[in-house]
Amino acid sequence: MTTDGRLARGARTRTAVLDTAVALATEAGLDGLSLGQLAETLGVSKSGLFAHWRSKEELQLATIERAREQWAEQVVAPAMRAPRGVRRLWALHVSRLDFYAAAVLPGGCFFANAEFEYNARPGPVHDRLAELLAEWIAFVERLGTEAITAGELAAEVDVRQLAYEFEAVGLSAVMRSRLLPSESAYPFARRAVLDRLRAACPDPTLLPED
Amino acid sequence: MTTDGRLARGARTRTAVLDTAVALATEAGLDGLSLGQLAETLGVSKSGLFAHWRSKEELQLATIERAREQWAEQVVAPAMRAPRGVRRLWALHVSRLDFYAAAVLPGGCFFANAEFEYNARPGPVHDRLAELLAEWIAFVERLGTEAITAGELAAEVDVRQLAYEFEAVGLSAVMRSRLLPSESAYPFARRAVLDRLRAACPDPTLLPED
């Protein structure tokens, strides 16, 4: 096992930079974030950043991947501890709302911010964000399909429709939570998905009353 | 009737600038839009812009008001031609989706973009966007209340909950429509609201089948 101290230091710096970049990007935007600000916030020099990423776009793409990891760890992973089926879907929704409410990121959601920022800007960043959105939707749809297989959702349920509404409710929650009193966001977001799941779930004991 | 030619010219320039600013802001962002680019696009000088707005922030606030007018004219007004009640709610949803699908603005929706851009940036722009979001929600809620009064929605319907889901479905539609094939946006957005309205509407003839 060879642990090159230089490479280790580089890796440490890299994740520290990307963690900060993810957070700052939810405030100033993925493009609005400037390398100078980022360097100053971290106490490193601007040229130090170019030692790791050859351009701003490369750093943006790396930031996206880091945000994906954070989402997987802090939102998806906790939900995967719930048993497969309708409870896991519900756990994912709650986990997501908790992530927003805990203000892990000042802007709430890295992807919601970035996707709206780049929805009319062609390029690699736009394309990657689109890929990850499709991936996220497919994941939610898969959880829905699993719930049907487990007999916890009626077989007639359109999982694509269910996933659409699931995602829409969560997206709206993060937007409202940053602009309006949070009482006008999370309670409605909980109820919307809970109503939808309970209506399609034959076993009412699997989900909370409210 | 005094029509000062100078004021008329100024007003003409002002609306031309703001119309362009609204459209450009959905691409580059309300903040990402630079005065130099805006001036060049319009064929005027940068300093000419400062004759009308003393700072960029003033122009941003004016751009927001112009976007509000556009939304009122092109989305709300057509829906108001539908009879009060559940049909008007449905018309508003369709009108909104049509507005997105027609690509009136390259970024889809001025407000969705701006609200995510400014959700973590305190200041007058943030505050104004929050006000307009609250106003929009209150408007949708009022349409829901009217529908109950008209007996076209069950009295037990929670109009705030209904308005939340109505808005969430529309918001998600504009995001998906810019990043994914539009078949994975509009059909789901239609169905989501239609299902919700039909479920709460005692008279099934008021709404389309699909």
Next chain:
DNA sequence: AAACTGTACGACCGATCGGTTTGTTTGTCG
């Protein structure tokens, strides 16, 4: 005609942008 006002321009300002160049420190090797 003179006085005045609103609109618009070109030139310019300091600051900051993304990016480059040159050089130094830090750690791994033969």
Next chain:
DNA sequence: CGACAAACAAACCGATCGGTCGTACAGTTT
């Protein structure tokens, strides 16, 4: 030890940022 490389930093580059200034012209008022 010396050769080498990865990880940084300082100084600097042209371009662009938001904003100011003095000026010119068009149109209104007296």
